[in-house]
Each structure stands twice: as structure tokens, then as C-alpha cells.
Amino acid sequence: MKLTSPSGPARRSAQRSATRALTTEPGFVNPNRQKVIASTGAASTTRNNQAIYHLRCGLCAHEYGCNGLDIKARLCPACQNGAPGEPLREPATMLLFGSEQPSR
């Protein structure tokens, strides 16, 4: 296991024009009711230079990963015969400190 992102996503106060929905923005819902939950920051396994985004189906609540390019036309792998989702990794926020000290 390798953790290579020491810092979380930078918070920016960028004010985008609210009229343009980016397909990779959290909250975006494509015509197939597939909603973007968040960017996972992981690299896509099917497309170069694409990140995996966490999507949730609005019909069956299935959650899966999808690269940024395919979001706008994504079909749910569970209920719409879409391509299998890309792997979703849990955010690396689990801290297992505490009772790990060697006692003797």
C-alpha cells in the first residue's frame, strides 16, 4: 500500500458561472440519472490522463467509479447494463494509531 498524496484537495473559492454544468463537478447528474459524488483522485484504469470519479446511480443507488470523460453518457453497471465500474478506493483517512506501541 502506498500513499502518495500527503495533502487533501485544495479548497479554492473559485466562482464559476453557475449556468455551465461541468460533468465532473460533484452534484452533476447525467441524462441517465448517474450523479457525480466526488472526484477520487485515483487514475482511471481505462483511459489515460483521466481521474476516477465517484458516481451514484439515481435509480438503484449503486456506487461505482467512472473516468471523467465517460461521465456524461455513463450508464449504471448495475441496472442499466453499463460497463463495469472502475474501482473505488476508500479515502485514505483511516488513522490506526493508538494501541500499536510495542509493549514488553
Ligand SMILES: [Zn+2]
Ligand atoms: Zn443503477
